[in-house]
Amino acid sequence: MNRMTNSFRALMRSRLSLLALVAILPAVLWAVVPVGSLGASTDAKLSTLKNKIEKTQSEVDKKKGTEDVLTTDVAAWQHKINGLQSKIDGLQGRQDEIEVGLKRESKQLNGIQDDLRTQRRRQVEMKARLEEGRRVLGQRLFQLYRADAPTLISVVLDSKGFAELLERSEFLQRIGEQDRHVITVVRAARVDATINANRLGTLENRQQAITSRIKVKRDAVASIKGELVTTRSGFDKSKERKAALLASVKADRHQLEGSLSQMRETQAKIEGVLVGGGPIRQGSGSMIWPVNGPITSPFCERRAWESCHPGIDIGVPGGTPIRAADSGTVRVASMNGGYGNYTCIAHSASLSTCYAHQSRYAVTVGQNVSKGQVIGYVGCTGLCFGDHLHFEVRINGQVTSPLNYL
Structure with a gap:
């Protein structure tokens, strides 16, 4: 009976143990599975992100190529515009010279026009004198006719015109002295009128020639200049179109580069977590580790007979965020020879930390930073042979082992 009781108790203990195992199994699986899933998920996200970065970088490169082509096009159009402008400026100089010459000819034309007005007045006066002489001579001939001077009348009738009559000697011999004076006046008036008419014709021809x-x-210069200005206007529009397209491409590139920068920061954070096992690594000292990674080159003090490493090198991927080991004020953020992009933070009057070989900065000189704040990103600037962070701790400017503070 006791044996059966003991067997029953053993069986019950076995079943209870099995039930307990079944009860805690989900919790065990829940604790284990997410970790593996998280790693796989993070790797997948990182892979997807890298593909996006590669694609975006390719687009940025294409935009840069397009920018180069458009920049060349804009420069070519500007060269054409400059050439046309030189021609336009030359024509403007030619036009100015022509205008100076035209002013001289205009003065000459004004003088000719004054002469024309004077000669036309004289022409009117001469015509009046000629008409008056003809009138007086006509009256005199009528008087001679009434005086029954048949011989003189026959001379008048035989003449083909008034001008021929004035030139016939027998007519002049048969008239009196007073009549001869009248004829002389009429003849002079007729000659003057003819000369003045010829002069008027000459002046009018000169006026027309100068005006033409x-x-x-003016028309020739204006026509050429107009064509050049029209051509330049077309060139300007072409250049403006290219420049607008260039500005659009640049804006697109800047937007892509902004996205690329954000993706790379995200990539660096993910890689930093994967490499270091967490975003911030707190050691036993007062400072935190600036990045999470293995020491690839330790610290050793400098001695007179040898050259040693004045800090520690921490191996992490390029782009990994670098965090301030402690709160303080940024004193240096610049290129520094073999250190490359170099940042130093003063934590007190004597204590400071320095971070070398950064790919880029995230802080500026004079900025106050808190412990754990991102101050830059891991790179390989200056004298280095691969992405890593060179980290130093200084007391009154002298390096000391960072491990005493981490």
């Missing part, structure tokens, strides 16, 4: 010459010169 002025118009031809």
Whole structure:
């Protein structure tokens, strides 16, 4: 009976143990599975992110290539515009010279026009004198006719015109002295009128020639200049279109580069977590580790007979965020020879930390930073042979082992 009781108790203990195992199994699985899943999920996200970065970088490179082509095009159009502008400026100089010459010819034309007005007044006066002489001579001939001077009348009738009559000697011999004076006046008036009419014709021809010459010169220069200005306007529009397209491409590239920068920061954070096992690594000292990774080159003090490493090198991927080991004020953030992009933070009057070989900065000189704040990103600037962070701790400017503070 006791044996059966003991067997029953053993069986019950076995079943209870099995039930307990079944009860805690989900919790065990829940604790184990997410970790593996998290790692796989993070790797997948990182892979997807890298693909996006690669694609975006390719697009940025294409945009840069397009920018180069458009920049060349804009420069070419500007060169053409400059050439046309030189021609336009040359034509403007030529136009100015023509205008100076035209002013001289205009003065000459004004003088000719004054002469024309004077000669036209004289022409009117001469015509009046000629008409008056003809009137007086006509009256005198009528008087001779009434005086029954048949011989003189026959001379008048045989003449083909008034001008021929004045030139016939027998007519002049048969008239009196007073009549001869009248005829002389009429003859002089007729000659003056003819000469003045010829002069008027000459002046009018000169006026027309000068006016035509002025118009031809002005029209020629204006036509060429107009064509060049029109062509330049077309060139300007072409250049403006190219420049607008260039600005658009640059804006797209800047936007892509902004996205690329954000993705790379995300990549660096993910890689930093994967490499270091967490975003911030707290050691036993007062400072935190600036990045999470293995020491690839330890610290050793400098001695007179040898050159040693004045800090520690921590191996992490490029782009990994670098965190301030402690709160303080940024004193240096610049390129520094073999240190490359170099940042130093003063934590007190004597204590400071320095971070070398950064790919880029995230802080500026004079900025106050808190412990754990991102101050830059891991790179390989300056004298280095691969992405890593060179980290130093200084007391009154002298390096000391960072491990005493981490």
